[in-house]
Amino acid sequence: xxxxxxxxxxxxxxxxxxxxxxxxxxxxxxxxxxxxxxxxxxxxxxxxxxxxxxxxxxxxxxxxxxxxxxxxxxxxxxxxxxxxxxxxxxxxxxxxxxxxxxxxxxxxxxxxxxxxxxxxxxxxxxxxxxxxxxxxxxxxxxxxxxxxxxxxxxxxxxxxxxxxxxxxxxxxxxxxxxxxxxxxxxxxxxxxxxxxxxxxxxxxxxxxxxxxx
Numbered sequence: 001x002x003x004x005x006x007x008x009x010x011x012x013x014x015x016x017x018x019x020x021x022x023x024x025x026x027x028x029x030x031x032x033x034x035x036x037x038x039x040x041x042x043x044x045x046x047x048x049x050x051x052x053x054x055x056x057x058x059x060x061x062x063x064x065x066x067x068x069x070x071x072x073x074x075x076x077x078x079x080x081x082x083x084x085x086x087x088x089x090x091x092x093x094x095x096x097x098x099x100x101x102x103x104x105x106x107x108x109x110x111x112x113x114x115x116x117x118x119x120x121x122x123x124x125x126x127x128x129x130x131x132x133x134x135x136x137x138x139x140x141x142x143x144x145x146x147x148x149x150x151x152x153x154x155x156x157x158x159x160x161x162x163x164x165x166x167x168x169x170x171x172x173x174x175x176x177x178x179x180x181x182x183x184x185x186x187x188x189x190x191x192x193x194x195x196x197x198x199x200x201x202x203x204x205x206x207x208x209x210x211x212x213x
Contacts, residue, residue: 013073013080014171017164019117026067033060047210054207061199069196070117072104072164074171077184079106081115085197088113089189092175098168100161106168113188120161 033056040053065084073080078089081104090106090113097107104118158166 011075013075015074015167017072017074017118017167019068019071020119020161020164021117021121022067026063029063029067030060033057033063047213051207051210054203054210058200058203058207061196061203065193065196066116069193070115072115072118072168074168077175077181078189079168079172081106081113082193083114083116085193087191087193089185089191091185091188092172093180093184094188095168095172098165098172100165104161104164108188118161118164120159 036056037053037060040049040056070083072082074092075089077093078091079095081088081090088106090108094108095106096109097105099105099107100118100120102119104115106113106115
């Protein structure tokens with residue numbers, strides 16, 4: 001699992017999955033950062049203003065990585081889980097289970113890989129806990145099982161994060177039933193988000209220097 005780059009850059013995704021939370025707030029935050037930096041660049045030219053602008057820019061990178069970058073996509077042979085600074089490409093044939101808690105969890109025989117951009121909301125998790133403590137009758141439990149089986153056919157019948165987990169599991173099962181193509185990945189690959197890491201380093205250092213001088 002030591003590869004630094006994945007092999008999905010030249011392939012088209014089979015299906016993309018959007019983040020389940022923070023999407024609107026993320027773009028609003030970025031617009032605020034652009035407006036603030038633009039105003040300072042146009043009208044305020046002092047050392048303090050430079051520090052403020054760099055601080056806003058650093059905040060913008062944080063918003064981008066934590067609220068907007070994290071998402072998931074399935075490619076012909078792998079599921080790619082994008083996170084703030086590190087991505088994972090899990091071969092579909094290695095996927096054993098997919099579920100959601102506060103994150104999207106893709107399980108292989110060796111470990112769990114997560115996508116922080118997709119998961120259950122706190123409200124949904126609390127409802128699930130209340131339902132568990134109350135218990136389910138046999139007929140009600142059977143109804144939930146049947147609804148889960150229909151989730152891949154009707155996305156609107158269930159929560160979006162549940163649909164994502166069900167759909168990835170379905171695509172993984174389809175991959176396992178088909179012959180493995182030549183050159184198909186055999187292990188999990190890890191890819192670092194080098195542009196975001198560089199932005200953190202450069203802007204962070206510049207911000208600290210501007211405050212100290």
